[in-house]
Amino acid sequence: MGIEQSLNAGARRASGTSPVGAATMRAVVQHRYGPPSVLEVSEVGLSPTGRGNVLVRVRAASVHPGDYFVMTGEPYVVRLAFGMRRPRHVTPGMDLAGVVEAVGEDVTALRPGDEVFGWNTAGTLAEYASVPAKNLVPVPANLSVVDAAAVPTSAMTALQALRDIAHVRPGQTVLVTGASGGVGSFAVQIAKAFGAEVTGVCSTRNVDLVRSLGANHVVDYTKTDFTRTGKRYDVILDNVEAHPLAAVRGALAPTGTLIPNSGRGGRWLGPISRILKARVLSGFTRQRLRPFTSLGKRQDLLTLADLLTTGQVTPVIDRAYPLDEAADALRYVGAGHSQGKVVITV
Numbered sequence: 001m002g003i004e005q006s007l008n009a010g011a012r013r014a015s016g017t018s019p020v021g022a023a024t025m026r027a028v029v030q031h032r033y034g035p036p037s038v039l040e041v042s043e044v045g046l047s048p049t050g051r052g053n054v055l056v057r058v059r060a061a062s063v064h065p066g067d068y069f070v071m072t073g074e075p076y077v078v079r080l081a082f083g084m085r086r087p088r089h090v091t092p093g094m095d096l097a098g099v100v101e102a103v104g105e106d107v108t109a110l111r112p113g114d115e116v117f118g119w120n121t122a123g124t125l126a127e128y129a130s131v132p133a134k135n136l137v138p139v140p141a142n143l144s145v146v147d148a149a150a151v152p153t154s155a156m157t158a159l160q161a162l163r164d165i166a167h168v169r170p171g172q173t174v175l176v177t178g179a180s181g182g183v184g185s186f187a188v189q190i191a192k193a194f195g196a197e198v199t200g201v202c203s204t205r206n207v208d209l210v211r212s213l214g215a216n217h218v219v220d221y222t223k224t225d226f227t228r229t230g231k232r233y234d235v236i237l238d239n240v241e242a243h244p245l246a247a248v249r250g251a252l253a254p255t256g257t258l259i260p261n262s263g264r265g266g267r268w269l270g271p272i273s274r275i276l277k278a279r280v281l282s283g284f285t286r287q288r289l290r291p292f293t294s295l296g297k298r299q300d301l302l303t304l305a306d307l308l309t310t311g312q313v314t315p316v317i318d319r320a321y322p323l324d325e326a327a328d329a330l331r332y333v334g335a336g337h338s339q340g341k342v343v344i345t346v
């Protein structure tokens with residue numbers, strides 16, 4: 001069955017008119033919130049591409065802490081966006097890279113056979129994904145599809161934090177905590193590309209990695225507390241929030257920008273009370289305290305594609321898991337010790 005026919009079959013199946021003979025694909029599915037054991041690999045019907053969408057044959061997808069929160073449904077506040085009783089989208093995952101298999105009506109920028117990477121709100125851990133064309137850009141020629149899959153959410157978060165929130169300029173001092181993680185490993189490289197003097201905070205085993213990313217200085221948090229060195233930074237991107245806000249502010253220049261960026265927190269509200277505290281406090285100090293939520297933006301992915309093409313940014317891949325072991329991948333990401341990005345190959 002050709003892919004267009006498959007799609008039509010999928011569409012008929014979705015509308016309940018003709019489930020017989022519908023093309024299927026393997027996909028990770030979850031029918032309830034819970035630990036990684038709720039994930040199963042099943043045969044499911046192919047989604048129709050729809051107007052403005054592209055059917056991507058997924059080659060690789062990456063996972064990050066946000067995928068873990070959505071899988072568990074905790075903090076509970078995530079359910080407001082992803083479904084109150086059960087996940088709205090049964091297939092998890094947000095980031096992907098692969099090959100365009102078919103394009104829907106109105107799509108002119110992409111053609112079958114194009115290698116693309118991007119993000120999808122309706123799931124990526126599957127053999128195929130129907131993705132809005134505006135969420136996809138071509139994979140740079142010097143990048144493997146696995147490397148490309150590692151980029152979207154984490155690198156867009158790092159880019160938006162440093163460029164749009166902190167307005168990093170050449171010569172500024174930038175400190176990145178969690179410098180060895182998914183966001184941090186991109187942030188160190190992007191801050192360097194912006195001409196900043198970068199300090200990365202990481203554990204002993206990651207010191208060489210963070211230095212290799214271009215950090216001018218590395219603080220090993222098992223030996224040194226960056227809030228107590230007396231140094232003050234123009235920008236702090238705090239991906240971990242292991243210290244109280246007051247202590248981190250002590251390491252921030254008097255008019256510097258602090259981006260508290262950890263999504264971790266209590267079972268109900270996650271980081272929300274910390275975010276509110278930072279926002280309220282921000283009104284009473286010259287220091288800029290700016291928690292933010294990253295957004296998928298095609299233009300930012302194109303900017304990142306340029307940085308990847310010139311070699312100013314290179315994804316760090318920690319581990320790659322096959323689709324069948326997606327639960328192990330999420331379990332690993334949930335533990336919070338990733339060295340760069342965790343990828344699932346399809």
Ligand SMILES: NC(=O)c1ccc[n+]([C@@H]2O[C@H](COP(=O)([O-])OP(=O)(O)OC[C@H]3O[C@@H](n4cnc5c(N)ncnc54)[C@H](OP(=O)(O)O)[C@@H]3O)[C@@H](O)[C@H]2O)c1
Binds near residue numbers: 153264295
């Ligand atoms: N604002 C947004 O919209 C947005 C978007 C994406 C992600 N985020 C948040 O950003 C945070 C980071 O995400 P990620 O993908 O980078 O996580 P990650 O891949 O799990 O990385 C976390 C890194 O932090 C290191 N680490 C742990 N404790 C540390 C400490 N005390 N000091 C310095 N480093 C430490 C870990 O390595 P070791 O344990 O070996 O030290 C690991 O490499 C998450 O909480 C996520 O929710 C926010």
